[in-house]
Amino acid sequence: xxxxxxxxxxxxxxxxxxxxxxxxxxxxxxxxxxxxxxxxxxxxxxxxxxxxxxxxxxxxxxxxxxxxxxxxxxxxxxxxxxxxxxxxxxxxxxxxxxxxxxxxxxxxxxxxxxxxxxxxxxxxxxxxxxxxxxxxxxxxxxxxxxxxxxxxxxxxxxxxxxxxxxxxxxxxxxxxxxxxxxxxxxxxxxxxxxxxxxxxxxxxxxxxxxxxxxxxxxxxxxxxxxxxxxxxxxxxxxxxxxxxxxxxxxxxxxxxxxxxxxxxxxxxxxxxxxxxxxxxxxxxxxxxxxxxxxxxxxxxxxxxxxxxxxxxxxxxxxxxxxxxxxxxxxxxxxx
Numbered sequence: 001x002x003x004x005x006x007x008x009x010x011x012x013x014x015x016x017x018x019x020x021x022x023x024x025x026x027x028x029x030x031x032x033x034x035x036x037x038x039x040x041x042x043x044x045x046x047x048x049x050x051x052x053x054x055x056x057x058x059x060x061x062x063x064x065x066x067x068x069x070x071x072x073x074x075x076x077x078x079x080x081x082x083x084x085x086x087x088x089x090x091x092x093x094x095x096x097x098x099x100x101x102x103x104x105x106x107x108x109x110x111x112x113x114x115x116x117x118x119x120x121x122x123x124x125x126x127x128x129x130x131x132x133x134x135x136x137x138x139x140x141x142x143x144x145x146x147x148x149x150x151x152x153x154x155x156x157x158x159x160x161x162x163x164x165x166x167x168x169x170x171x172x173x174x175x176x177x178x179x180x181x182x183x184x185x186x187x188x189x190x191x192x193x194x195x196x197x198x199x200x201x202x203x204x205x206x207x208x209x210x211x212x213x214x215x216x217x218x219x220x221x222x223x224x225x226x227x228x229x230x231x232x233x234x235x236x237x238x239x240x241x242x243x244x245x246x247x248x249x250x251x252x253x254x255x256x257x258x259x260x261x262x263x264x265x266x267x268x269x270x271x272x273x274x275x276x277x278x279x280x281x282x283x284x285x286x287x288x289x290x291x292x293x294x295x296x297x298x299x300x301x302x303x304x305x306x307x308x309x310x311x312x313x314x315x316x317x318x319x320x321x322x323x324x325x326x327x328x329x330x331x332x333x334x335x
Contacts, residue, residue, distance in 0.1 A: 059119055
């Protein structure tokens, strides 16, 4: 409820819910999640090529934000794959002892590397799908059409870059000396486990796009229009956007986190042979779900979510500030 502190008592329920989203005129704040729906850009921005400068600024902001919050991200991944009830402090001490301070950034390089292709693919696919849905008609899209286009675009981009997601998880969980580089990790995984290992956890990852995109659109599209019509295009302040972006991210994580956890556990599993896969039900999405609930309870589906909550505020802050400055440097007019 912190966001209510910044507004007068006239605010109605639609205004309150609308503020759960932190986007103003195509400024999408990156917090390291990869399932959000792409932004819409105006015809002038498309014609002038400004859209690519927007995407470049977003990529720079995402890279800086993810690098600054990488230690929390690695702790989250570590907790996700642990069956024991290890705490954040336990994980912190283990990682520090095992690999030193630099170990907190394991897997961050490829996490940053995948921002550019993922954003470009998602945007390009989104624009093509919107054209197919509109069928050459010059009309605004409904919330359901945008949801469908965003979900499909997210699925396409995730399918293309998903091997990088698996590499990110394996590199984040690696022990000191296990892999010498990203290419070395890719080579060893391919040699020892085959090409299918690069798509482990793909199904829950793909399914997870739907609840995350649904929250994005349901909160943002409909309620934004209600707010803008009531307040005559008045733009909220940075601090309000910061508070509301944190709430928005939290809501999205709560709904999609169990799927993200199952995805990470599948990505982390080392495949020995096809025979092992057939005998071990915990090597499948349904098997992992059942195993977690049976051995760890329902709360086990949310292991590691606390570091995610902790990183939201700094991630949104850093991403917003860097995006704004990068946009100015790249010649994107900020309003």
